[in-house]
Amino acid sequence: MNFTFAPTPLYLLHSDANGNRIYIKREDLLPYSFGGNKARIGHEYLEDMKRQGCDHMLAYGNARSNLCRVLANLCAGEGIPLTILRPADDDGQQRKAFNGQLCESFGARILPCLKTGVAESVDHAMDIIRSEGGKPYYIYGDRTGQGNRAVPVAAYAKAWAEIEAQQAQLGVRFDKIVLALGTGMTQAGLLCGMRQSAHRPQVLGISIARDEAAARRHISAYTEAYAGPGRDDICICDRFRSGYGQYDEEILHCIRDTMARCGIPLDGTYTAKAFYGMKVLMDEENWRGQNILFLHTGGTPLFFDSYR
Amino acid sequence: MNFTFAPTPLYLLHSDANGNRIYIKREDLLPYSFGGNKARIGHEYLEDMKRQGCDHMLAYGNARSNLCRVLANLCAGEGIPLTILRPADDDGQQRKAFNGQLCESFGARILPCLKTGVAESVDHAMDIIRSEGGKPYYIYGDRTGQGNRAVPVAAYAKAWAEIEAQQAQLGVRFDKIVLALGTGMTQAGLLCGMRQSAHRPQVLGISIARDEAAARRHISAYTEAYAGPGRDDICICDRFRSGYGQYDEEILHCIRDTMARCGIPLDGTYTAKAFYGMKVLMDEENWRGQNILFLHTGGTPLFFDSYR
Numbered sequence: 001m002n003f004t005f006a007p008t009p010l011y012l013l014h015s016d017a018n019g020n021r022i023y024i025k026r027e028d029l030l031p032y033s034f035g036g037n038k039a040r041i042g043h044e045y046l047e048d049m050k051r052q053g054c055d056h057m058l059a060y061g062n063a064r065s066n067l068c069r070v071l072a073n074l075c076a077g078e079g080i081p082l083t084i085l086r087p088a089d090d091d092g093q094q095r096k097a098f099n100g101q102l103c104e105s106f107g108a109r110i111l112p113c114l115k116t117g118v119a120e121s122v123d124h125a126m127d128i129i130r131s132e133g134g135k136p137y138y139i140y141g142d143r144t145g146q147g148n149r150a151v152p153v154a155a156y157a158k159a160w161a162e163i164e165a166q167q168a169q170l171g172v173r174f175d176k177i178v179l180a181l182g183t184g185m186t187q188a189g190l191l192c193g194m195r196q197s198a199h200r201p202q203v204l205g206i207s208i209a210r211d212e213a214a215a216r217r218h219i220s221a222y223t224e225a226y227a228g229p230g231r232d233d234i235c236i237c238d239r240f241r242s243g244y245g246q247y248d249e250e251i252l253h254c255i256r257d258t259m260a261r262c263g264i265p266l267d268g269t270y271t272a273k274a275f276y277g278m279k280v281l282m283d284e285e286n287w288r289g290q291n292i293l294f295l296h297t298g299g300t301p302l303f304f305d306s307y308r
Numbered sequence: 309m310n311f312t313f314a315p316t317p318l319y320l321l322h323s324d325a326n327g328n329r330i331y332i333k334r335e336d337l338l339p340y341s342f343g344g345n346k347a348r349i350g351h352e353y354l355e356d357m358k359r360q361g362c363d364h365m366l367a368y369g370n371a372r373s374n375l376c377r378v379l380a381n382l383c384a385g386e387g388i389p390l391t392i393l394r395p396a397d398d399d400g401q402q403r404k405a406f407n408g409q410l411c412e413s414f415g416a417r418i419l420p421c422l423k424t425g426v427a428e429s430v431d432h433a434m435d436i437i438r439s440e441g442g443k444p445y446y447i448y449g450d451r452t453g454q455g456n457r458a459v460p461v462a463a464y465a466k467a468w469a470e471i472e473a474q475q476a477q478l479g480v481r482f483d484k485i486v487l488a489l490g491t492g493m494t495q496a497g498l499l500c501g502m503r504q505s506a507h508r509p510q511v512l513g514i515s516i517a518r519d520e521a522a523a524r525r526h527i528s529a530y531t532e533a534y535a536g537p538g539r540d541d542i543c544i545c546d547r548f549r550s551g552y553g554q555y556d557e558e559i560l561h562c563i564r565d566t567m568a569r570c571g572i573p574l575d576g577t578y579t580a581k582a583f584y585g586m587k588v589l590m591d592e593e594n595w596r597g598q599n600i601l602f603l604h605t606g607g608t609p610l611f612f613d614s615y616r
Contacts, residue, residue, distance in 0.1 A: 003571070006317055009339040029337045031317040033571035076568040101615055106568050260384040260414050263311070263341035304612040307409055 003032035003039065010166045010293070013262060019289035020282060023174070024264070025163065028298040033073040036298015037186045040155035042070035046078075048151045049137040056134035058125055060085040060118065060145075063100030064269055066299050068108070071139070076106035083129060083136075085113040085121050096308075098301035119143040149225035156189025157226060163190075163293070164197065172291050174201040179295040180274035181205030181215055181236060186297060188222030191232040200233070201293070206277035207238040208270055240277035251276055255306055267302030311340035312348065318474045318601075321570060327597035328590060331482070332572070333471065336606040341381040344606015345494045348463035350378035354386075356459045357445040364442035366433055368393040368426065368453075371408030372577055374607050376416070379447070384414035391437060391444075393421035393429050404616075406609035427451040457533035464497025465534060471498075471601070472505065480599050482509040487603040488582035489513030489523055489544060494605060496530030499540040508541070509601070514585035515546040516578055548585035559584055563614055575610030 010025040030039045049057055057075055061068035061084060068084050075082040084103060088094050104110065111128075113121040122143045129136040141147020167174060181187055187205045194200045207215045215236050223232050242248055254276040255266045266272035278294060281287070318333040338347045357365055365383055369376035369392060376392050383390040392411060396402050412418065419436075421429040430451045437444040449455020475482060489495055495513045502508045515523045523544050531540050550556055562584040563574045574580035586602060589595070 005319060009314055011313060011339070026339050029339055031319070031334050031337055031571075033567075034573070073568065073571050077571065098612060098615060102567070105564055105615070256413055259341075259410070260381065263339075263381050263385065265342070300608070301612070304406060304609070307406060307413070308616070 003030055007162045007166055020287050022292050022294060024294045024296055026296050028296050028300055033070050034300040036066050038067040038070045040159060041152045041185060042067060042074055044151050044155045045139050046074050052137060054135040054137035056129045056136045057082045058136050058138040062087050063097040064302060065099055069099040069102050072103040072106040072108040082108045083125055084108050084110050085125055086110050087113045087115045097305050149222050152185040153189045153192055153222050153226035156186045157193040160190050160193025173199055174293045175290045176202045176204055177293045177295055178204045178274060178278045180270040180297055181207045182270060184215060184218040184222050188219050191223050192227040195227060195230055202235055204235045206240050206274040207236055208273045209241055212236045212238040237277055240273045265300055265303035267299040268306055269302055270299050271296060311338055315470045315474055328595050330600050330602060332602045332604055334604050336604050336608055341378050342608040344374050346375040346378045348467060349460045349493060350375060350382055352459050352463045353447050354382050360445060362443040362445035364437045364444045365390045366444050366446040370395050371402060371405040372610060373407055377407040377410050380411040380414040380416040390416045391433055392416050392418050393433060394418050395421045395423045405613050457530050460493040461497045461500055461530050461534035464494045465501040468498050468501025481507055482601045483598045484510045484512055485601045485603055486512045486582060486586045488578040488605055489515045492523060492526040492530050496527045499531050500535040503535060503538055510543055512543045514548050514582040515544055516581045517549055520544045520546040545585055548581045573608055573611035575607040576614050577610055578607050579604060
């Protein structure tokens, strides 16, 4: 399924009195499985799995994971078996979430997993798959989760060319690209993509869970795996975290307000934290005359979770 | 909010052994309020309301209405008050639905309404709005619901030009366009749009509630209101109805199967009935060598209702 045949909508969302213009790129409208950055990234994993001649995909992610939903959809579409290691939340609960329900309806096998014992769970799942006669492909490469970093980075290294072309069409140059920062794969991809570009916007990741130092280590590891050592400008703000999947009243208000004003669904785990953080920073740091691109990285099922 | 700046994705979904090719146009990905045909239609109503100098919108629709959700979003975005007359379902129940919840979160005023007393409810709501100092705009024009038929038809009379351009780009000629038929506004719009075209595909509406005769009367009334009398080829199939908002196991299976195979969300009230009907007819009538365009008319919130 090639769903990147046409660029996703990129348009001016808002101009303010300080000469800032906020553009938005609607990756949530990629025409496959509610899209999002994980649609592009999942596609890269699937292609890599085929190149390696494996026949059973193994993923890791909780019930709110956008990546697991996309992978489960891709695998269902191609008749490839998928096993998901699903950790409980930090408080030990398994909350109901549409992404998780979709994984189940796509026929994924869900194995529970302790966050403190991921490596053992990966070993165990690989053993099960092999004992069934399958050739497992673990998306994160090895039991430490560090063996397959180049593959997902390719998605946004490629997507950067799409953004550059849209910039040129609109006759605008982005000063900043703002996005939700979770694993760091997407930010690393953009940074790798723009290494060859004359004009490089600042890429500002609003971290949704990790502190700045940890997020920086992850992004560096991803960029280096894909493109080798380089001098990337890794910008991170970790002030708007409140724990993965946890959010407060301000974030919930941001979701409802952005939907009402702009008809755009955000979610409390990723995009609303980034959107809210961007608006606070714009104000506090007194941004002026900036062309800002907000990368909407998807999560439509999570939007509906917040309205249940 | 102009959200029709770029054509929605139109791509080949499936080819079969009989030489049929099913294309899909993803109107559900119009980048505003989960899109759908009602995004274009709602935009037409809003523009008409402004032309008429009114300042309070009045709509009619139940909790599953896509049109009410889009109107409530548009009105919230522009600070225009909206009142919705909301009938209960045929069995007297008010079921929980994301579209209805969204209307409420957008701040629409919801007034209950009996299906048997719509005209009186319209009168009553208009009186309330006027007594508050507002100038009401009832989307259906008058208490009989027949006073404003040209306005919504404009949406797909215009969208036909977009489809024609995409046809040319793909180098294909559609033999049939298949879509869910509810009010008939969308089908009427396409028929009006193509009156000037040399090549006119058959437009086949799969009725989701009305019988063929009633559906035909509605479509004729809409085409005539917009474009005057004409010889339109009105094709209707009413075999796949099971009551508005009611659906059976086959439809539910179609929703889950289409999501799993293609990553495309359908819904039990509209699009899945049309998609399922199309596949049954293709088989029964032994379609061969046809280029078929399925018009995905949206309803993402309804998809999530079916997974609650």
